[in-house]
Amino acid sequence: HTCPSLLLPSQLFGISCSNMTEMQWDGHPRTACFIFPEASGHINSSLALSERLAKKGWKVHYLSALVMKECIENTGAIFDDERVAAPELCEGGLGYFAAYERLKEEICPGAKAWEGRAHTENLFLLMKLPGTIEWLKSKKPSVVVYCPIWNRIGQVSARVLSIPHVGIVTIAGFGGFHTILASFLEPEGATFDDFKRLYHSSESNQAAIDSLCSEPYNLDCSLFEEGTPLYYFGLEPPFGRTLGKHTLVTTIASLRDPLCDSLEEEDKLYMENGGSQLHYIGPMLGGEGMKRAATHKSAFTEEERKVLIAQSERAHRRRSELHPKKQEDLVGLVKNAKSKGRRIVMVCLGTVVTSDRAAFGWHGTGSGESITGKELVQSVINGVIDGLSPFSDQSIQSSVKADQTDSPLLICACGQQPDALDDIILPPNSIARASVPQVDILRCMDSTDLFVHHGGQNSTMEGGSCGISMIVCPTFSDQPVNAAKLVKLKVALSIARPTTSGPLAVEAYRAEVAKSVSSIIDQQEEFAAAALELKREIARGGGEEAAEEIILQAIKDGV
Numbered sequence: 001h002t003c004p005s006l007l008l009p010s011q012l013f014g015i016s017c018s019n020m021t022e023m024q025w026d027g028h029p030r031t032a033c034f035i036f037p038e039a040s041g042h043i044n045s046s047l048a049l050s051e052r053l054a055k056k057g058w059k060v061h062y063l064s065a066l067v068m069k070e071c072i073e074n075t076g077a078i079f080d081d082e083r084v085a086a087p088e089l090c091e092g093g094l095g096y097f098a099a100y101e102r103l104k105e106e107i108c109p110g111a112k113a114w115e116g117r118a119h120t121e122n123l124f125l126l127m128k129l130p131g132t133i134e135w136l137k138s139k140k141p142s143v144v145v146y147c148p149i150w151n152r153i154g155q156v157s158a159r160v161l162s163i164p165h166v167g168i169v170t171i172a173g174f175g176g177f178h179t180i181l182a183s184f185l186e187p188e189g190a191t192f193d194d195f196k197r198l199y200h201s202s203e204s205n206q207a208a209i210d211s212l213c214s215e216p217y218n219l220d221c222s223l224f225e226e227g228t229p230l231y232y233f234g235l236e237p238p239f240g241r242t243l244g245k246h247t248l249v250t251t252i253a254s255l256r257d258p259l260c261d262s263l264e265e266e267d268k269l270y271m272e273n274g275g276s277q278l279h280y281i282g283p284m285l286g287g288e289g290m291k292r293a294a295t296h297k298s299a300f301t302e303e304e305r306k307v308l309i310a311q312s313e314r315a316h317r318r319r320s321e322l323h324p325k326k327q328e329d330l331v332g333l334v335k336n337a338k339s340k341g342r343r344i345v346m347v348c349l350g351t352v353v354t355s356d357r358a359a360f361g362w363h364g365t366g367s368g369e370s371i372t373g374k375e376l377v378q379s380v381i382n383g384v385i386d387g388l389s390p391f392s393d394q395s396i397q398s399s400v401k402a403d404q405t406d407s408p409l410l411i412c413a414c415g416q417q418p419d420a421l422d423d424i425i426l427p428p429n430s431i432a433r434a435s436v437p438q439v440d441i442l443r444c445m446d447s448t449d450l451f452v453h454h455g456g457q458n459s460t461m462e463g464g465s466c467g468i469s470m471i472v473c474p475t476f477s478d479q480p481v482n483a484a485k486l487v488k489l490k491v492a493l494s495i496a497r498p499t500t501s502g503p504l505a506v507e508a509y510r511a512e513v514a515k516s517v518s519s520i521i522d523q524q525e526e527f528a529a530a531a532l533e534l535k536r537e538i539a540r541g542g543g544e545e546a547a548e549e550i551i552l553q554a555i556k557d558g559v
Helices: 009-013 040-055 066-074 096-107 113-139 152-161 177-188 192-201 203-212 263-274 302-311 330-339 373-391 399-404 438-444 457-465 479-488 503-522 524-539 543-557
Strands: 031-035 059-064 078-081 143-146 165-169 246-249 277-280 344-348 409-413 430-433 450-453 469-472 492-494
Touching: 031 040, 031 113, 040 059, 040 066, 040 165, 040 457, 040 543, 059 066, 059 113, 066 078, 096 113, 113 152, 113 177, 113 192, 113 203, 143 152, 143 543, 152 165, 165 543, 177 192, 177 479, 192 203, 246 543, 263 277, 277 543, 330 344, 330 399, 330 409, 330 430, 330 438, 344 373, 344 438, 373 409, 373 503, 438 457, 450 457, 450 503, 457 469, 457 479, 457 524, 469 479, 469 503, 469 524, 479 492, 492 503, 503 524
Parallel strands: 031 059, 031 143, 059 078, 143 165, 165 246, 246 277, 344 409, 344 450, 409 430, 450 469, 469 492
Antiparallel strands: none
16 A cells, blocks of 8 residues: 655644653652553553552553543543543544544544554554653653553653553463454464565655654654554564563463473563563452443444434343433342352453444454344344243233242343344343443352453453353454463353354354353353352462552653
């Protein structure tokens, strides 16, 4: 793809870097700046750490998307809209993701996603840098905590100012990253080598790197050249040099995606090539009642609003209203069910498949031919209902009496789409909501219960940390890899996303889910024993308590 000559940031949006000064850092003690994206799976782990630091008297500032404001402030942190750091780039009220798409079309109209990354990733970084630096200078943190996958701006701006920085990696290490990247490249007919060639030959990319490595930033060119960064990570060590001296990974060492035969070899590789020590701390879950980011829609059309109204008039309205008007206590309902010896089954398939994302969302088919996201979600819920039906009390016809039955309690997180339930007939002993307090409900569950999820890193570790048997229905990215690890540990069964489309594929997938539910229940003791062993192993990772200690060490060690 041919890219036009580079337009410098000042030419595009009037950004000026002339006011940058020599920077000698002296941050406020017990002040942290968190930089995280409009992506629930990437920000949620950080919320638990923010909550812990805030309770200990830290002042925590977040730079993130407006949709994340409520869950951020719930931790005791101070929210700043990411658009304040790049007002010209985000002109018109766009968030970073939308602003990037506009920039891509401005620089490389019609380019494929991977081509756009090669041409504009570092330009986008350059355009955010002046405002992010000014934001950090106004907060004067002693440490920057960031998402290395989507917010490399955290690392780069911290390096310019010489602030200690710690990344939170929300995949299971980097051994499986080739597989993840292939899931994005292959549908567009591209290879790693294709990307590398374009990255190094792109005029716009090389000009952006030259600007990042010149006055006033003077960044090391190896940050952008070594490892060939792709989606901010390189294809070989040191992964585009995206990490600081200390990096938190939200898995445990035995569940990481390995790069080397031994952990010792791997640690040496990271330290020698990237100067970073990786700490496998397991999930960071936060306290009971902590709000987390869920799936969201940017807006509902008038037609979608009509669908929502029609859905609210269905039978069992109390049980299937996606957005209940009254405050409710789902956790209390689960505790009550457990006190009566009922099995809890929870279905949560993540925030991407229920989103508006083109390829991997509600109407997308993933990396190739498959059923849509909507068909997948509804097949899973229907399959779980089918699999539980022999164990349900068929005499219960009213949801009002459902809490008195001995039947399993089924809880479904369906996402924000207005037609989430249009092909589902929920039994009385079930509850469907757009989102549910997943971690708090999991904490009420035990090894006799069942958690059906998509295999995302957070759900994988959250279910494992609570010692619960699982069924995994992966859709893309690292999810199939996570599913395979859980199956190998004998804590889960997995159903692959279909590679064909149409009604027959939907029915076959639904039947596989139902079969897996029955298998888990029939082999409950075996799965429960393995789940409890995994729970004990994950507990040794330390979570946010360990993360706090590493943050303090990072401040001590400097940049």
